[in-house]
Amino acid sequence: YRGYDQKVVEGLAANAGVPVWNGLTTEWHPTQMLADILTVQENFNYDIKGKTLVFMGDAANNVARSLMVVCSKLGMNFVGCGPKDCWMDDELIKTCEGIAAENGCTVKCTDDVKDACTGADVIYTDVWVSMGEPVEVWAERINDLAAYQINQELMKIAGPKAVFMHCLPAYHDHKTTVGKEM
Ligand code: NVA
Numbered sequence: 001y002r003g004y005d006q007k008v009v010e011g012l013a014a015n016a017g018v019p020v021w022n023g024l025t026t027e028w029h030p031t032q033m034l035a036d037i038l039t040v041q042e043n044f045n046y047d048i049k050g051k052t053l054v055f056m057g058d059a060a061n062n063v064a065r066s067l068m069v070v071c072s073k074l075g076m077n078f079v080g081c082g083p084k085d086c087w088m089d090d091e092l093i094k095t096c097e098g099i100a101a102e103n104g105c106t107v108k109c110t111d112d113v114k115d116a117c118t119g120a121d122v123i124y125t126d127v128w129v130s131m132g133e134p135v136e137v138w139a140e141r142i143n144d145l146a147a148y149q150i151n152q153e154l155m156k157i158a159g160p161k162a163v164f165m166h167c168l169p170a171y172h173d174h175k176t177t178v179g180k181e182m
Pocket of ligand 1: 167
């Protein structure tokens with residue numbers, strides 16, 4: 001099920017007689033994680049333990065939350081980098097810190113771009129505003145997240161083999177109808 005509210009997919013799972021896969025909700029995006037980790041593995045010769053993934057921008061959205069979980073489970077360090085009001089909730093961070101400790105890696109949130117990206121292996125970002133959020137937050141969010149833009153300067157301070165990733169869709173210019181509207 002690819003939908004909106006997490007409660008819907010959980011309701012389906014509780015009542016269906018067959019396994020239910022979460023194909024994307026406002027809270028989680030586990031299927032994206034399968035593709036992303038495969039990409040990271042392919043880029044780092046299947047040696048991903050100890051690598052650092054930095055999520056830039058809206059660091060509490062469905063994709064960022066899922067990345068923090070999957071990194072913790074697979075021994076990759078996770079850094080969520082964005083303004084403080086875009087950080088994950090403490091409870092989720094605590095849970096992931098526990099999982100990460102068992103797998104020899106770390107999780108953290110910061111608003112310090114340089115600190116987050118220096119020597120990083122994967123620099124990842126997503127849309128300004130995620131599904132389920134009101135259209136009214138667009139202007140404010142673009143304003144708040146502009147300082148967390150990934151550009152060539154930022155990629156220069158990352159590790160020598162760093163890769164840039166985005167779960168798509170990406171609205172970073174005026175060349176699409178949606179991008180123009182935004
Ligand atoms: N954070 C994005 C993910 C899209 C695949 C959204 O919810 O729109």
